[in-house]
Amino acid sequence: SQTIHQWPATLVQPVGSPLSLECTVEGTSNPNLYWYRQAAGRGLQLLFYSVGIGQISSEVPQNLSASRPQDRQFILSSKKLLLSDSGFYLCAWADRIIYFGEGSWLTVV
């Protein structure tokens, strides 16, 4: 069966520090992969999506970046975090249905 994992689950980072969130998918090949951010009490904001290795599309301008070094691995990064980067980050993959990872709570202090 297909599963998706992301980590870390929670992290507290100082302003200006780097970020790396990782997501891996099992049980499928060539999935469409997504990174979303959700501010408290708000909807899902699409940050990046990828339809294949090395193919990244950005939906909003920001200081975040994404990479897909392997077919089932999707990484969200930042070189210097801002306070406004705080939120709930969700990795997802979609076939006919959308599956989410467990989410990563980021607090930038």
Place this chain on the structure above:
Amino acid sequence: RKEVEQDPGPFNVPEGATVAFNCTYSNSASQSFFWYRQDCRKEPKLLMSVYSSGNEDGRFTAQLNRASQYISLLIRDSKLSDSATYLCVAFEGNYQLIWGAGTKLIIKP
């Protein structure tokens, strides 16, 4: 711009009541639709798919009205455990997912 709109609520509903949500979507070419449930500080999880012919799963019924471009979710005999945020999503094929912002439901004893 492609959009999916939901009433953000909150809907405060007594236990045992019936509650209905709607989502309207702007792109008539959207291919498939789903309802997701999101508990506080958790990832969204698939509740049910939405078909023109209707889809019923226990106390939950989902319906798609392509002519009027909306989808609906009906919850009968609501339980305290139904309290959550309900998200609708239009799947546009390939990779595009258009999410509603979510409707918060609070079931009161």
